[in-house]
Amino acid sequence: MSRSETALARAVLIHGPLSRRDLTTRLGLSPASLTRLAKPLLEAGLLIELDEVADGTVGRPSRPLDIAPGLGAFAGVKITGDAVIAVGTDIRAEPITGGEWPIDDRSPEAVLALVARAVRELALPDLVALGVSLGGVVHDGVALHAPFLEWADVDVAGVLAAELGVPVSVENDVVALAEAERWFGAGRGLDGFATITIGAGVGYGLVVDGEVVRTSDATIGTGGHIPLDPFGPVCQDGHRGCAQAMLSSGSIAAQVSAALGRPVDYDETLELAAAGDPAVHAIVGSAGDALGRLIALATNLSLQSSVVLAGEGINLFSVVQDRVRAAASAGRDPRAEPVDIHVDDSGFRAWARGAAAVAIQSTMDRMRGE
Structure with missing residues (x-):
């Protein structure tokens, strides 16, 4: 399968069924080139043609292309x-x-x-x-x-x-x-977005022009080292106020445990914050400010105005989302596109x-x- 054939198959796989007109627009192909590329995929049984449908153009009705069922x-x-x-x-x-x-x-x-x-x-x-x-x-x-x-x-x-x-x-x-968010999740249909995950660690991913950015640094966890608060706690690598120190569930729970003088896990931390406990709300609120700053940095540096938030600790957003949104807006140029935040709480x-x-x-x- 050629690279162009693979691009065609992937477009149909992720977005199909698609009319030939939609495919030529999406892939930048002429109708003749699309026909040439689709032929071996149809003959191999990877793609199928569906029943004819009118697509609003003059001439013969279109037969949308789809991935063949039963491919394992x-x-x-x-x-x-x-x-x-x-x-x-x-x-x-x-x-x-x-x-x-x-x-x-x-x-x-x-x-x-x-x-x-x-x-x-x-x-x-x-x-x-x-x-x-x-x-x-x-x-x-x-x-x-x-x-x-x-x-x-x-x-x-x-x-x-x-x-x-x-x-x-x-x-x-x-x-x-x-990749999951781009394909079938909160980022489906978006040309580009940043993904920020909160949980045991802090993760950062990026989609540009419909493709996930894959570099050697993309797997190291560099997003966790971004400085967010010069007066914040210190992470295990010695960085003060970095994303890992401010936003990981373990660090937030440890700060609350120290403030209350007893062990408190992350779920109870969020419950206490939502209930208005002053000490806990101050800590969780600071985490919300930090998340907003991270969102602003991610959008400013990636030139993508959409952000998908996910991870097992993302319930933080629902507790302090006003502070998250305020900090994100404060970190953006007022002429920039408004930050579009999507939350995926579907879990692992x-x-x-x-x-x-x-x-x-x-x-x-x-x-x-x-």
């Missing part, structure tokens, strides 16, 4: 420090089944065996490929550094491919989530679907290389 199933897995979250999807990353398996042993051998078990228990017919996402630095299927699992140089793809007998793609979890299933989407795209890339 895909699995997506998100690995956290505590659990394996797995979903089975069709080729459009629409969920078929899913589940969650707690992690009792964080050793690579135990976790990867649990991933293989989870995929088998999904009982997917005609499994084509597996995608895995995890927090940390990933390259060529190897988890070079996964801090929440305390892994270094673990050949995730190699072990799982040998165990399950299907191709395995491994991606940084925030990059995979940005979306991250797992993002991993499945990465597996689907890798499958299409392999087809191009054949």
Whole structure:
């Protein structure tokens, strides 16, 4: 499959069914070029033509192109420090089944065996490929550094491919989530946006011109080191008032615990803030200000005015959203586009679907290389 054919197949996969007129506009092709590119995909059974529909133009009614049904199933897995979250999807990353398996042993051998078990228990017919996402630095299927699992140089793809007998793609979890948001989530239909995740860590991803930015720095977690408050707490790497120190759930809960003189977890922290506890509300409010500043920085530097907020700690936004929006606006030029904030509170299933989407795209890339 050529690069142009792959672009056509991906456009139909993500946005289809699409009329030929829509495809020529979206891909910048002439009608003749589109016909030439579509022919081998139709003959191979990857694409199908639907019944004719009138598209408002003069002449013969259009026959929209769509992805052929029954092209197999895909699995997506998100690995956290505590659990394996797995979903089975069709080729459009629409969920078929899913589940969650707690992690009792964080050793690579135990976790990867649990991933293989989870995929088998999904009982997917005609499994084509597996995608895995995890927090940390990933390259060529190897988890070079996964801090929440305390892994270094673990050949995730190699072990799982040998165990399950299907191709395995491994991606940084925030990059995979940005793919999920672009494809079927809060960012669907947006040409570009920044993704900010809050939870055990702080993640930052970027979509520009409909494509997820993938660079070596995209998997390192550089977004967590952005300075937001010169008087804030210090993160574990010694950065004062950085995003990690101001916004990670563990840091916020630790600040509240110190203020109240007793252990307080993140969920109780947000409950106390919502109830108006003065000490807790001050800490959570400062986190809201920091999130607003991070949003302003992300939009200013990326030149994208849309932001998708996600992660297991994103309920922070609902508690102090007025302060978040105020700080975001204050950090923007008044002539700039208003910041458009989208919140994805669907949890880790979306991250797992993002991993499945990465597996689907890798499958299409392999087809191009054949």
